[in-house]
Amino acid sequence: MGHFCRLCGRIRANERFSGQGRRTHVCRECERMPKDERERIEHEEEIYGYLHQSHISDKNLRRLRTLVETGQPHIRELASIVLEVAAVKPYKKRRLKVLAQQRPDLLEALDRTGLIMAHHWG
Numbered sequence: 834m835g836h837f838c839r840l841c842g843r844i845r846a847n848e849r850f851s852g853q854g855r856r857t858h859v860c861r862e863c864e865r866m867p868k869d870e871r872e873r874i875e876h877e878e879e880i881y882g883y884l885h886q887s888h889i890s891d892k893n894l895r896r897l898r899t900l901v902e903t904g905q906p907h908i909r910e911l912a913s914i915v916l917e918v919a920a921v922k923p924y925k926k927r928r929l930k931v932l933a934q935q936r937p938d939l940l941e942a943l944d945r946t947g948l949i950m951a952h953h954w955g
């Protein structure tokens with residue numbers, strides 16, 4: 834039985850993980866990744882997660898504003914798109930339909946950045 838690494842997304846053999854890595858679900862290889870890169874992957878996943886949720890909460894909005902201010906350029910862009918989406922339609926239900934009617938530019942941004950995939954997960 835292998836173990837899932839949440840950074841590279843691979844299922845790897847147990848010996849590919851340190852004790853600490855098993856707890857945090859990060860393989861030895863990814864543990865050596867530069868902090869910036871690791872942060873970018875983690876923040877990206879976090880932002881995708883918000884779009885997948887049925888509702889983007891006030892707490893999520895505060896977090897997104899922090900990412901817009903402090904994140905790396907790509908993260909700032911993703912976070913600001915999701916903030917705008919939440920301002921139009923915080924609930925996931927009918928979100929794409931409403932965006933198509935009211936903010937086609939935002940729908941286009943979701944598409945261009947790949948964020949739209951999170952909407953369709955599971």
Ligand SMILES: [Zn+2]
Pocket residue numbers: 838839840841842843859860861862863
């Ligand atoms: Zn890994």
